[in-house]
Amino acid sequence: MTDQSYNFAYLDEQTKRMIRRAILKAVAVPGYQVPFASREMPMPYGWGTGGVQVTAACLMPEDVLKVIDQGADDTTNAVSIRKFFQRTAGVATTEATSEATIIQTRHRIPEQALTAGQILVYQVPIPEPLRFLEPRETETRKMHSLEEYGLMHVKLYEDIARHGSIATAYAYPVKVEGRYVMDPSPIPKFDNPKLSDSPALQLFGAGREQRIYAVPPFTRVVSLDFDDHPFDPSKAPHDCDLCGASESYLDEVITDDSGGRMFVCSDTDFCRTRREAGHAGRLGEAQFSSKKIANSFEGICPPTGDEA
Amino acid sequence: MTATLSGGFRDAPTQSARAFRAILDALSRPGTIQTLSGPVTPPAPLSQAAGTLLLTLADATTPLHLAGDLDTPAVRDWLTFHSGAPLVGAGDAAFAVGTWDALLPLSRFFIGTSEYPDRAATLIVEMQDLSPNGARLSGPGIDGHAFLSLPEVTAFAANHRLSPLGFDCFLTAGDRLAGLPRSTRVEAA
Amino acid sequence: MYVAVKGGERAIDNAHAFLAEERRGDPAIPELGTAQIREQLRLSVNRVMAEGSLYDPDLAALGIKQSRGDLIEAVFLIRAYRTTLPRFGASRPVDTGKMTCTRRISATFKDAPGGQILGPTFDYTHRLLDFKLLADGQTPPAAATAPANESPLPHITGFLDRDGLIQPETGNAETPPDLTREPMELPAPRALRLQALTRGDEGFILSLAYSTQRGYGRTHAFVGELRIGTVAVEMEIPELGFAVEVGEIELTECETVNQFTGSKTEPPQFTRGYGLTFGQTERKAIAMSLVDRALRWRELGEDDTGAPAQDEEFVLMHADNVQATGFLEHIKLPHYVDFQSELELIRKLRTEAIAARTEAAE
Numbered sequence: 001m002t003d004q005s006y007n008f009a010y011l012d013e014q015t016k017r018m019i020r021r022a023i024l025k026a027v028a029v030p031g032y033q034v035p036f037a038s039r040e041m042p043m044p045y046g047w048g049t050g051g052v053q054v055t056a057a058c059l060m061p062e063d064v065l066k067v068i069d070q071g072a073d074d075t076t077n078a079v080s081i082r083k084f085f086q087r088t089a090g091v092a093t094t095e096a097t098s099e100a101t102i103i104q105t106r107h108r109i110p111e112q113a114l115t116a117g118q119i120l121v122y123q124v125p126i127p128e129p130l131r132f133l134e135p136r137e138t139e140t141r142k143m144h145s146l147e148e149y150g151l152m153h154v155k156l157y158e159d160i161a162r163h164g165s166i167a168t169a170y171a172y173p174v175k176v177e178g179r180y181v182m183d184p185s186p187i188p189k190f191d192n193p194k195l196s197d198s199p200a201l202q203l204f205g206a207g208r209e210q211r212i213y214a215v216p217p218f219t220r221v222v223s224l225d226f227d228d229h230p231f232d233p234s235k236a237p238h239d240c241d242l243c244g245a246s247e248s249y250l251d252e253v254i255t256d257d258s259g260g261r262m263f264v265c266s267d268t269d270f271c272r273t274r275r276e277a278g279h280a281g282r283l284g285e286a287q288f289s290s291k292k293i294a295n296s297f298e299g300i301c302p303p304t305g306d307e308a
Numbered sequence: 309m310t311a312t313l314s315g316g317f318r319d320a321p322t323q324s325a326r327a328f329r330a331i332l333d334a335l336s337r338p339g340t341i342q343t344l345s346g347p348v349t350p351p352a353p354l355s356q357a358a359g360t361l362l363l364t365l366a367d368a369t370t371p372l373h374l375a376g377d378l379d380t381p382a383v384r385d386w387l388t389f390h391s392g393a394p395l396v397g398a399g400d401a402a403f404a405v406g407t408w409d410a411l412l413p414l415s416r417f418f419i420g421t422s423e424y425p426d427r428a429a430t431l432i433v434e435m436q437d438l439s440p441n442g443a444r445l446s447g448p449g450i451d452g453h454a455f456l457s458l459p460e461v462t463a464f465a466a467n468h469r470l471s472p473l474g475f476d477c478f479l480t481a482g483d484r485l486a487g488l489p490r491s492t493r494v495e496a497a
Numbered sequence: 498m499y500v501a502v503k504g505g506e507r508a509i510d511n512a513h514a515f516l517a518e519e520r521r522g523d524p525a526i527p528e529l530g531t532a533q534i535r536e537q538l539r540l541s542v543n544r545v546m547a548e549g550s551l552y553d554p555d556l557a558a559l560g561i562k563q564s565r566g567d568l569i570e571a572v573f574l575i576r577a578y579r580t581t582l583p584r585f586g587a588s589r590p591v592d593t594g595k596m597t598c599t600r601r602i603s604a605t606f607k608d609a610p611g612g613q614i615l616g617p618t619f620d621y622t623h624r625l626l627d628f629k630l631l632a633d634g635q636t637p638p639a640a641a642t643a644p645a646n647e648s649p650l651p652h653i654t655g656f657l658d659r660d661g662l663i664q665p666e667t668g669n670a671e672t673p674p675d676l677t678r679e680p681m682e683l684p685a686p687r688a689l690r691l692q693a694l695t696r697g698d699e700g701f702i703l704s705l706a707y708s709t710q711r712g713y714g715r716t717h718a719f720v721g722e723l724r725i726g727t728v729a730v731e732m733e734i735p736e737l738g739f740a741v742e743v744g745e746i747e748l749t750e751c752e753t754v755n756q757f758t759g760s761k762t763e764p765p766q767f768t769r770g771y772g773l774t775f776g777q778t779e780r781k782a783i784a785m786s787l788v789d790r791a792l793r794w795r796e797l798g799e800d801d802t803g804a805p806a807q808d809e810e811f812v813l814m815h816a817d818n819v820q821a822t823g824f825l826e827h828i829k830l831p832h833y834v835d836f837q838s839e840l841e842l843i844r845k846l847r848t849e850a851i852a853a854r855t856e857a858a859e
Contacts (some may be wrong), residue, residue, distance in 0.1 A: 028476040077831070107834045210681065
């Protein structure tokens with residue numbers, strides 16, 4: 001049920017028009033950061049105000065919304081943002097990646113391949129890939145306009161000189177359609193290959209920094225690298241301890257105070273779907289119902305007496 | 309006067325949201341043809357698709373240029389009443405709407421600056437018909453290639469060569485809409 | 498057997514209930530009313546209005562109550578509310594020359610037409626805790642009042658203006674950009690800089706101003722005039738064809754007089770810095786005028802000494818406490834995924850480094 005005291009999807013129509021125009025220009029110039037007059041939202045900057053504004057400008061009543069944070073549907077901020085849109089837009093929500101028409105995410109791209117007609121909205125803290133090399137907006141804007149990305153290559157090369165490989169593990173810079181260097185938001189570099197040639201539309205919103213950018217479907221996105229040091233989207237050499245998946249990105253969980261560790265899929269929908277299909281990992285067992293995992297606390301629980 | 313006041317969105321928040329998604333789909337998947345069949349009924353000769361697009365995106369902050377035969381008192385009054393967009397000459401326009409011939413020469417329209425390519429104009433080209441054949445399109449948004457009945461090839465190919473500068477286009481016919489951003493490569497089929 | 502579990506929604510609901518209970522405190526103590534906050538914590542209310550960019554003492558008081566006295570949180574509540582308000586139009590520029598002053602002082606002239614009005618200031622209080630305030634219910638005796646000065650007080654800088662001793666500020670018919678409706682674009686015109694400063698964090702602006710006094714972009718400021726009082730807000734009503742008064746607001750205005758040695762084209766002349774804030778917020782207004790003056794180095798042909806207060810981009814991008822606190826505090830949100838990627842990288846680099854060292858040792 002929509003809260004009648006707010007406009008559909010919270011933002012007023014003039015604000016939505018402004019954001020919609022910015023989104024369209026972002027689509028027309030892939031990878032370029034379009035300035036927009038970000039509004040103060042009823043949640044703090046840093047909590048996803050850019051993503052929330054982009055989602056609000058895109059939502060229509062028929063949408064099915066999925067919200068994830070760190071790949072999980074049940075992290076507190078994902079829960080909070082999902083609730084915000086349930087309240088202000090009255091849209092249906094889902095945890096199933098395949099059922100969603102819009103997915104708002106922080107720090108992950110879902111494991112399951114996205115499809116045409118889906119929109120993935122990223123929450124972005126620092127949209128400028130050159131920011132930590134050059135703090136001034138006036139300078140980085142010039143660099144993008146002149147396609148002057150030497151500084152970035154120098155930085156990556158210095159990594160190689162010092163460490164033997166590129167020491168960037170997340171927010172790994174990419175080049176879009178051979179033109180703009182873009183920050184893919186703090187996703188692990190493991191996710192970078194999914195940015196390229198996706199059938200889905202990818203939109204990026206940075207509220208505090210007032211920028212929107214886009215990667216249209218079927219757009220070439222290349223992670224920066226060198227011929228002798230090719231990009232390596234590796235992840236921890238483990239399988240998921242709950243569902244046994246070998247190809248998913250993993251969270252590391254400390255299970256005791258004597259060095260015990262377990263690795264579990266960060267994408268909770270992916271992991272649950274696998275377990276419901278009968279897969280089991282080192283420490284888990286196949287789940288044929290998801291009821292058991294609802295209504296407790298967030299996290300991973302060791303076995304308890306009443307778990308039968 | 310009633311013609312001026314009527315024909316807008318009846319429930320703007322939800323109807324403009326649906327219209328925007330069709331517009332977004334059109335621009336992010338060049339070569340696809342979307343339908344804007346909402347409640348918007350602009351005065352002739354403005355098409356339903358062009359009228360819906362303008363009511364969805366234009367407002368007092370977006371200068372609008374009406375080219376050629378579209379610049380009638382009825383269209384002016386209707387757009388002014390429903391969008392509040394100030395009517396301007398081609399060079400100052402954020403949005404421009406007209407037939408292909410009326411929009412020429414295209415050099416009149418702003419293509420953005422190298423630091424702010426987003427400030428380029430958006431052209432809405434009113435067409436007799438739209439069909440998925442004609443010029444060959446490729447680039448972002450297109451899986452391989454696509455075809456679209458463009459009014460000509462050379463102008464769009466030249467516009468793409470300016471990329472990341474350049475104008476962006478929507479093509480409209482009746483309630484149908486296609487998008488052609490500057491990022492699309494256009495060749496004769 | 499381990500299972501993934503969740504309960505984020507219930508945890509949030511419980512946290513909110515706990516927060517509400519903590520806000521109220523001991524129920525045996527009478528609840529604080531927003532009217533009490535508005536009347537008795539007025540300087541907090543003023544700060545929230547100034548940095549919230551919304552002149553509404555009742556809502557500011559509500560924000561302070563709801564935020565348990567966390568003024569940045571209260572500013573945030575006000576901002577989030579403000580952004581949803583429809584815009585009916587813009588007022589005419591207020592005329593501070595017609596201000597009904599409760600306080601008006603000049604540090605540059607011992608006396609001037611209109612005189613010095615000390616007003617309600619802490620300036621000469623001895624900072625001794627007043628234990629009488631521990632006992633409640635004391636209404637202080639009425640202060641002696643002079644008849645209100647109804648004739649407008651001329652601006653002190655006007656006297657310097659008349660003699661050509663201070664750089665004239667020329668009016669500008671252009672509508673200034675609205676920081677809250679358009680994205681910040683740099684370099685910023687002075688009107689935009691002043692908007693950012695007046696809603697900027699008091700502590701940040703204060704420290705920047707202080708740094709200029711200590712030599713980081715020194716501008717040798719004198720407070721030419723500090724005035725606090727009420728001004729009328731007028732709006733043109735197109736249907737009527739004239740302006741009507743829609744209300745009255747309290748403002749603090751500070752104009753500093755700063756040294757200027759002149760340039761190749763200009764004989765020596767004073768220059769000014771300007772501060773204007775909602776309510777009685779004089780620390781902020783004075784600090785704002787110093788930072789404004791420091792930021793004007795380019796237009797006044799001064800050198801960029803590399804001082805933080807001269808750096809427009811640094812000042813404007815970091816003055817907003819709602820932005821700053823959001824980004825600062827967001828690092829407490831889950832970052833498992835990016836941390837995990839760093840963890841793996843460090844392990845990999847360490848393994849390689851240790852292997853290389855072992856190899857070298859062999």
